[in-house]
Amino acid sequence: MNWVRESRVALTALTLFTLLAGDFWRYLLSWWGWGIVVAVLLAGWIALAIKTRVNPRRIPIALAAFILVAALSTIWSAYPLTTLLAVSTTVATVFVGVIMAATVSLEQLLRALGVAIRWIIGLSLVFEFVVAAIVRGPVLPLWVDYTPPIPRAFYWSRAELFEVFDGGRIQGMVGNANLLATAAALGLIVFAIQLVDRRVPVVTAWFWVGAAGLTLLLTQSATITIALAGCAFTLGVIMLARRLDRRRRRMLYTGSVGIGVVGTGTAIALREPLLELLGRSSDLTNRLDIWESVIGLWAERPAFGWGWVSYWAPWVEPYSDLAVINGVTYLQAHSAWLDVAMQLGVVGLALFTVVVVTAVLRCASWSTDPAEGELAHTPALRLLPALIMTLLVVQSFAESRMLVEGGLVLFTFFAVASMRAGLPPIAPSPRVSVGAPGRASP
Template identity: 25%
Template sequence: MSRTPPARTLIAAAESYLGAPRFASALTTVAIGTGILATAIRSVIGWPGLLGIVAALVVLAALSLVARREAIEWQGLLPISLLVFLGWAGITVFWSQYQWVTVGGLAYLAAFTALGLYIALMRDTIQIVRAFGDVLRFVLVVSLAFEVFSGLLIDAPIRFLGIQGHLADGGPIQGLMGTRNQLGVISLIAATTFGTELRTKSISTPLGVFSLGLAAVTAFFSRSPLIGGVVLVLAVAIVALYALRRVKPARRTIAQLALLAGVAIVVGVAWLFRDRIVGLTNAGGELDFRLTLWKQMINLIGFNPLEGWGWVGYWRPEISPFPAFAISERVPGSGLNAYLDVWFQLGFVGALIFVGLATLTFVRSWLLAGQRRSVVFAWPALVLVVLLTSALFESSLLVEYGWLTFVVCCVKAALELSWRRAFTVPPLPELEPDRG
């Protein structure tokens, strides 16, 4: 009687474990949590600890993909637009002003790209929403708990986490995100996620209402002067999407064009009254700081306008030319504008590729949200609204949770809807107007 070799038995057991749905679920949750809590993790155990966690997650994700290789359609795995962007970022290493930093930045970018790809391939959209919901509830609850401890119980800042302890004064609070603006952005993503969970009945009504209240309270006390516009844009997007889903399929293209024209008009009016808008949103001089920084970036972009200075991701204040951006002894860790940041790092060519990638991803996601019956397809489009709008005053879209979430939305949209059949009328049988 033949016996199975121990090594083969061990490999079979490992494949069974790594390929199990429960393992994919756990790894997805941990990957999302690591992306969102990267700043807090880095504050506690430093860059080496965070990099070790990310590297371990990438290895586990790769092993899990190998274990599930039979169920994956490898052809057309990544959207071409995403590949082109990553390829151009990689090429900049040849003319980068800081080559080893570029190599490290590219490795960090590739790691979160891999994790986003894994999540998009291994989990359905509703499973992704649930994973984000669980992580975001934890992040907001713990953030408020630390703020209560710091601002009410000990009345002292928790400096290593960036918590200033201003809750008793009504804010601003930073939570586990490091800054009030980042906490505000995360609160809006959380509100979108919790609302989707509630509409899809993925969680109980009491938990959904509590979660939405939690997101609202966190956003309010963050006192972020820069998310007011994002809230307005998100609210308009929700109303527009709600109305669009009730338009008959035959008229949906006309409705989309009318909506596009309306957006163009609003953008034009906002541009005409930009000085007044700047005055209304310049709370605490935050916008003045950004405008000064952006002017300095544009001046340096002139030295390498087409190819850029080289990819870096997070800025390195100790490496030229980043010390030149010090404003009142404050050296920013990013360009505080993802689009301008990409232009600075990757040049006009890279910025053009990035805008094309973001536009294509959003258009695909928006079309799916307007056509698909299940409301869960609205989540990627609305999350992209938050990410792409907040990218006007933060660069978080390019790193960690921002890039991870963007890649998930990008890959999911590409898998669900090819641009060649995006405007097909009538749509697929599933794409009926939502009457619920």
């Protein structure tokens, strides 16, 4: 049944590519083309769920409760039809994450992520080089007809590859510097694990580690830089925890939380010099204005919010003019936590907090204290859940990506798979022996 395992890896890789680089399909094929791609992928996951008899109800109670509240918000929503549409897309995305967690092993996810991110990084670097060296001018998405003057944010690529030392940032084939930086950060984690475990040839592994690092430098994302610092902190805590008994681990975790709180407070107090060091404005690139508007809207409906909308729908109030800056209508709160609070109120925010905290704790336990069935996972592979979860959570304070597309699928995968009873079967772990010239699966 090797072909079944390989088809799952291929389906997972294509799904992650599509969800992490959604704008690539939308810019290239239009929203209708993107919808067809997504529909085909969803059909593939439904077929897999039926074939393997997956029970989709086997998800954390807190996550199920959060989705239920989002669905019920259609009742009190200020835009019920839009909420119904948003709930449908959210449920479909979570469904894919649940089926993925039930049918794809951790090793298979690593391989699929590696394939998807190699394509994203590789295509992005080639795309930016062609635009900067051959086209020599900004490129707009296909299937659009903007009226000048066109805001910078509307361009697929601004042809800034050769201007990075003068403040330019590449956006890649995903059309957004922060999205490309997120993919590169995920790649750095995945490729480093593959390198340590010799899952791909050493030269290949180092090449892609270097490509991911180069992409991070060219995107210059302050948010992802901070998120990677958080990943480094998590890595240090896990490596130390693995050397301690359970009692000392609890002390370590308590101390780590304290350090994290103090560090966050210090970063907030010293935000201006830190942002200057990272090359960002003191208003967090307009985020303070957006947050102020979102908090004001939340205050009008504090208990249950305005109704679930996921990414903001620009065709309904209050999102059509909630955050318009330099001619660009922003479609997220640039904070998953504020987005949840505004859309689902205190009730939704409480549930979301429980979902995130419990998932993070389970992933930390998964990474440090494996159950008997997980002993086949290498120490490096068991770092994957905690590191990716750290990346998602830290990013969630400045971006809302964890609520949609790739961020939501990855979060759902780890939230479900980290439940001991719900772990997917362990697949063989192909690795390249040191010094061996043989091939390994990507």
